[in-house]
Amino acid sequence: MSRVLAIAFMVLTVALIVAGNVHHSKTAPASSPEGAVQSLFANVKDHNLNAAYSYVAPSSNVDFQDFQREMQGRDSSLRSYSQLESVNPRVMHESENEALVRTELKYSTAVGAFYDTRDLKVAKDDGTWKVQWPAQKEQPLPPQVIPVNYLRWDVIWRGPGDDWGAQNVENPHVRILSMTASEHDGGISILGEIVNEDTIPAFVSVDATLVGKNGQDLAEETSFDKVSHVLLPKEVSPYRVDFPQRSLGEVKNVRLRPDSMLVPASADPVIGVLHQRIEKDAKGRTVLKGELLNESGQTVNIPHVLATFYNDSGKVIWVSDGYLDQALRPQTPQPFAVDLRDDLASSAHSYRVTVNQYSVNRRD
Amino acid sequence: MGFERDGNDPTRMTMRLFILIALAILVAWFAADSARADGSQDGNLRLPPNPVAGQPMSVGAGHEGGGTLYLIGPGQVIRREVKEGGEVQIKGEELRSAGRWVAILKSGGSSSSKVFWVKEGTPESLSFLAHPSRVPVARQGVINGFVFVFDRFHNLILQPTPVNFSLSVGGAGATHTVASRDGLASIDASSAAKEGAAQFVASVGNVSVRRVVQQVASEPCNLRMHVAQRTKDAVIIETDPVRDCSGNAVPDGTIVTFMQTDATGKSMVDARIKKGIAQAQLPLSSDATISVASGVVLGNNELRIGGGR
Numbered sequence: 060m061s062r063v064l065a066i067a068f069m070v071l072t073v074a075l076i077v078a079g080n081v082h083h084s085k086t087a088p089a090s091s092p093e094g095a096v097q098s099l100f101a102n103v104k105d106h107n108l109n110a111a112y113s114y115v116a117p118s119s120n121v122d123f124q125d126f127q128r129e130m131q132g133r134d135s136s137l138r139s140y141s142q143l144e145s146v147n148p149r150v151m152h153e154s155e156n157e158a159l160v161r162t163e164l165k166y167s168t169a170v171g172a173f174y175d176t177r178d179l180k181v182a183k184d185d186g187t188w189k190v191q192w193p194a195q196k197e198q199p200l201p202p203q204v205i206p207v208n209y210l211r212w213d214v215i216w217r218g219p220g221d222d223w224g225a226q227n228v229e230n231p232h233v234r235i236l237s238m239t240a241s242e243h244d245g246g247i248s249i250l251g252e253i254v255n256e257d258t259i260p261a262f263v264s265v266d267a268t269l270v271g272k273n274g275q276d277l278a279e280e281t282s283f284d285k286v287s288h289v290l291l292p293k294e295v296s297p298y299r300v301d302f303p304q305r306s307l308g309e310v311k312n313v314r315l316r317p318d319s320m321l322v323p324a325s326a327d328p329v330i331g332v333l334h335q336r337i338e339k340d341a342k343g344r345t346v347l348k349g350e351l352l353n354e355s356g357q358t359v360n361i362p363h364v365l366a367t368f369y370n371d372s373g374k375v376i377w378v379s380d381g382y383l384d385q386a387l388r389p390q391t392p393q394p395f396a397v398d399l400r401d402d403l404a405s406s407a408h409s410y411r412v413t414v415n416q417y418s419v420n421r422r423d
Numbered sequence: 424m425g426f427e428r429d430g431n432d433p434t435r436m437t438m439r440l441f442i443l444i445a446l447a448i449l450v451a452w453f454a455a456d457s458a459r460a461d462g463s464q465d466g467n468l469r470l471p472p473n474p475v476a477g478q479p480m481s482v483g484a485g486h487e488g489g490g491t492l493y494l495i496g497p498g499q500v501i502r503r504e505v506k507e508g509g510e511v512q513i514k515g516e517e518l519r520s521a522g523r524w525v526a527i528l529k530s531g532g533s534s535s536s537k538v539f540w541v542k543e544g545t546p547e548s549l550s551f552l553a554h555p556s557r558v559p560v561a562r563q564g565v566i567n568g569f570v571f572v573f574d575r576f577h578n579l580i581l582q583p584t585p586v587n588f589s590l591s592v593g594g595a596g597a598t599h600t601v602a603s604r605d606g607l608a609s610i611d612a613s614s615a616a617k618e619g620a621a622q623f624v625a626s627v628g629n630v631s632v633r634r635v636v637q638q639v640a641s642e643p644c645n646l647r648m649h650v651a652q653r654t655k656d657a658v659i660i661e662t663d664p665v666r667d668c669s670g671n672a673v674p675d676g677t678i679v680t681f682m683q684t685d686a687t688g689k690s691m692v693d694a695r696i697k698k699g700i701a702q703a704q705l706p707l708s709s710d711a712t713i714s715v716a717s718g719v720v721l722g723n724n725e726l727r728i729g730g731g732r
Contacts, residue, residue, distance in 0.1 A: 209695055210676035229556040236719065254718055257557070258639045258674045291695065293643070293718035294678040326676045326695040333706055336688035349688065354704065412691060 086110050088187035092158035093148045095181050095188040100146040100164065103130050116182055116189035129195065134386035135360040135419045141168040141384065156183040161341065170284065170382055176341055200390055205356030209326035212260050231261035233319040236295065239375050240313060243400065246303040247310065250375050252367065253298055253317055255290035260324035263290055263317060267300040270312040277309065278302050285380055287365055287415045289324055296413060297367040299378040328355030330362070330414040333392065337407065340396065345404040350392040351383070351414060359387035363415035366397045371408040387416075468526055468537045469510075476521040477544040477575050483510040490530030496541065497522040521578035544574035546584055546627045553623045553634035558614045559641040561669050566590065566612040566636055570625045572603050579606040589624045592617060592638060614638050618671040643677070644668035646722035648715045657704045658728060660713055664699045672699050677717060679703075685711035685729070 086102075089095035095114050102111035108127050115121060132138025147163040158181045166173040180191040217227040238251040247269070255261045265286055269277040280300050287296035335349035347366050353359050361382060368377040381397040399407060469483030482492060484505045492511055494501040497520040503511040505528070521543040527536040550571040558565045568588055572580045586608035589598045592615045601608045608625075614636075615621065621636045643665050651661035660681055665673040679701035683690045685708040692703035705713065710729040715722035 209697065212676070227556075256642075256718060258677070259557075260676075292674065292677040294693065295718065329692065329694060329703075331690065331692040331704070333690040334688045335690065354692075410689075413693070 086113050089114060090188070092153055092160050092181035092188050093150055095190055096148040096160045096162055096179055097146060099190055100143065100148075100162070104143045104146070114190055115192045116184055118182075118184075119190070119192040119194060121192045121194045125194070126192065132384065134358050134388065136384055136386035137168055137170070137173065137361045137382050138166070138384040141166040141173060144172075151178070157181070158188070166384070168382070168384075173382065173384055175384070178341060200388070205389065207327055207356060209329075211323075211325045211327075213323050214321055228321055230321055231255055231257040231259050231319045233257070233261055233263050233290070233317050235265075235315055235317055237375055238313070238315060240307060240310070241377070242307045243402075245306075246301060247305045247307060248302070248378075249300040249313055249315070250378050251298055251315075252295055252375060253286070253290075254295045255292055255319075258292050260292070260322060261290045261319040262288055262322040263296070263319050264288065265298040265300060266316045266318065267302075268314040268316075269302060269305060269310045270314060271309055272311045274311075278305060284363065284415075285365070285378060287413050289322065289415075291324065291326060294413075297365055297375065297378040297411075299380075328353055328357065328359055328416065328418075330354065330359065330387065330416065332364075332412045332414060335410065335412055337399065337404070337410070345399045345401050346396040347379070347399055347410055347412070348394065348396045349412065350394050351387055352392050353387035353389050356389050357418065358389065359416045360419050361417040362387050362393070362395075363417070364395050364397055365413045365415060366399075367411045367413075368399060368403065368407040369409045369411075370406050373409075376406055377403050468528055468535060470526060470537060470539050474518065474539065474541045475544055476518055476541050476578050477515045478518070479515045480513050480518060481510045482513065482526060484508060484528060484530075490528055493527040493529070494524055495527065496520045496524040519576040519578075521574070521576075543578040543580040543582065544576065546572050546580055546630060547575040548573045548577070549586075549625055549627060549630055549632045551625045551632040551634060553636055555636070557637040557639060560614050560618055560638050560667065560671055561616045561641060563613045564611040565614055566621075566623065568610045568612070568623060568625060568634075570603070570608045570627075570632075571606055572608070572627055581606050584608070584627060587626045588612070589626070590621055590636075592619045592621045596621070616669040640671040640673045641667040641669065643673050643679075643717045643720050646679070646715055646717060646720060647724050648681070648713070648722060648726065650726065650728065651702065653707065656707050658707050659702060659704050660715075660726070661702045662696075662700055662715060662722075665696055665701060665717070673717075675699070677701075679715060679717045681705060681713060681715050683708065683711045683713045685709075 089098055099111050099114035108130055112123050112126055115126060144167045145165045148160045151159040151161050160179050160181055162177045162179055164175040181188050182191055214228060233253055233255050236252040236254050241248045241250060249267045253263060253265060265282040268279045271277045280302055282298045282300050285299035290296055331352040331354055333350045333352055335347060337345060337347050340346045351362055364381050366379045367375055370376050377400060379397045379399060383393060383395055385393055387393050471480045474480045484507060492503045492505045499520045501517055505511045518541060521541050524539050524541055525536055526539060527534055552569045554567045570586050572584050574580055583602045583604060585600050585602055587600050588610045590596045590612050599610060601610055615638055618638050618640050621638050623634045623636050625632050644667050647663045648660055650658060652659040662679060667673060673696060675696050677696045679694050679696060681692050681694060681703040683705045690705055694701040694703040708729050713726040
């Protein structure tokens with residue numbers, strides 16, 4: 060009896076070990092359009108790009124290196140520092156051999172969540188569904204020399220040998236041009252614009268404090284990345300300071316404190332913002348779209364777009380921002396889109412876009 | 424409705440009496456202190472009437488006794504042995520601190536003391552603070568100068584002292600004299616119309632201190648632009664030399680924004696001034712309006728290009 064029990068336990072143990080080691084094949088043929096998309100991005104999420112590429116239809120004419128670069132990111136773009144977190148495919152329409160799948164992707168990045176929506180065509184090939192991956196062919200730039208002769212500022216600070224009263228280099232003078240308080244989604248946003256009215260570059264930030272009816276400080280927040288931090292002379296930046304879970308009814312006053320600091324800076328790169336227009340995106344949301352053009356000779360690794368929206372009196376009604384997950388290569392236009400609150404879309408009479416940039420190799 | 428005042432309230436009268444007594448005591452104490460400080464002979468100590476920091480003085484002991492003399496001043500103590508009826512010479516380098524001193528003569532088991540005041544010496548150094556280090560041209564009262572006047576031993580000279588302020592750019596400027604008050608002289612000055620390094624000098628007698636205030640170009644004025652070049656698919660727009668309203672060139676690196684509006688939307692470039700001129704490349708359009716701005720200043724001309732209509 061004891062021998063029977065021992066054999067039975069041994070068999071059970073082996074069976075459990077085998078069951079635990081059996082994996083569902085990550086390259087199993089997709090039996091549905093949604094499944095094909097889901098499997099492709101599941102492998103991307105697992106960093107198994109070879110398996111992901113197996114779900115790309117050969118007729119897409121996309122080679123593996125291009126696919127890999129697009130999935131992993133390149134040029135130290137935001138994509139190269141991000142991780143795919145979730146995929147939500149939804150079949151828009153489907154026929155016997157073709158389908159259109161709207162895929163909502165969410166990436167985790169160093170600057171917060173990044174959302175992307177793609178409409179992917181999926182086709183049946185030899186009985187299995189595969190994704191018609193859109194080929195993104197970039198026009199290679201011809202070899203050329205682009206002279207960089209923009210101004211650069213360096214700073215020599217006061218030293219220990221300077222006598223009393225010989226003041227340090229003065230901090231740049233910045234000025235708040237406008238301030239508006241807006242209430243939405245259960246919170247308050249303080250919006251406006253700030254200008255560097257000095258002749259030297261400034262590193263700026265905007266702090267705001269809400270003061271209650273009894274004169275006490277209710278909350279203090281900073282603009283964080285809702286402002287262009289490095290302002291060259293006469294440059295104007297929007298700012299937005301968010302106070303979640305606050306209402307205007309409890310606020311008597313707002314105290315703004317713009318901080319500015321003198322920093323070394325470069326006037327390069329120049330980034331043009333082209334063909335800006337307000338449209339509806341695939342989900343029906345109001346967005347400001349356009350193209351960024353890097354007019355310098357060096358790649359801008361992580362562009363950050365700040366959009367200011369004005370009503371017909373020129374008052375700032377909203378400030379929106381968004382990062383591009385693709386780097387800006389020299390002389391190569393790159394599309395962008397930032398959202399505008401639907402309730403403000405009809406009030407937005409004009410807008411202005413500024414571009415912040417984070418570049419790995421630039422010495423500022 | 425309120426309480427009626429009763430002028431004969433005993434409590435109120437008692438309070439008034441206490442206040443008067445306290446005031447009388449204070450006045451008497453100050454009078455006694457001043458009498459001790461007037462340099463007159465008081466018992467065993469003889470002091471000069473108006474000692475000055477940095478100048479020698481002598482302290483004499485009376486015929487009733489010599490002993491040990493202590494001079495206690497602001498941040499300083501001097502100790503000397505003095506003979507009966509003799510004098511002690513204090514060197515100028517020892518009497519450094521200006522202010523309230525106490526002379527104490529200990530003789531046997533008794534001691535006598537006297538308060539005396541040492542005045543500051545002549546002005547020999549200035550602490551000059553000029554603010555700011557950089558200002559736009561042609562602005563009223565933007566430059567501030569503050570001077571503290573000290574003697575050789577860094578005593579703040581409280582006596583009103585004339586301080587001469589001079590602000591000049593390229594040799595041309597203005598001079599103003601201000602009397603210091605409680606050791607401080609201050610002035611507000613306006614920036615000149617021409618940019619440059621303004622020499623801000625404060626002087627008292629032969630002592631002077633120089634500071635530099637950089638006067639920089641103000642806001643751009645009369646911002647005008649023109650088409651510099653057309654290519655197959657772009658147009659290059661250029662400004663005239665960008666200057667402020669006083670004619671000073673706006674420095675390189677200043678942002679000038681070009682905006683183009685056409686049927687495809689709005690295009691914008693934040694160009695930087697290079698060698699006095701800002702230039703931007705915008706997409707060629709069949710019918711576009713181009714404007715320019717810098718900071719809060721709009722250009723005073725618009726360009727219309729294409730003109731297909």
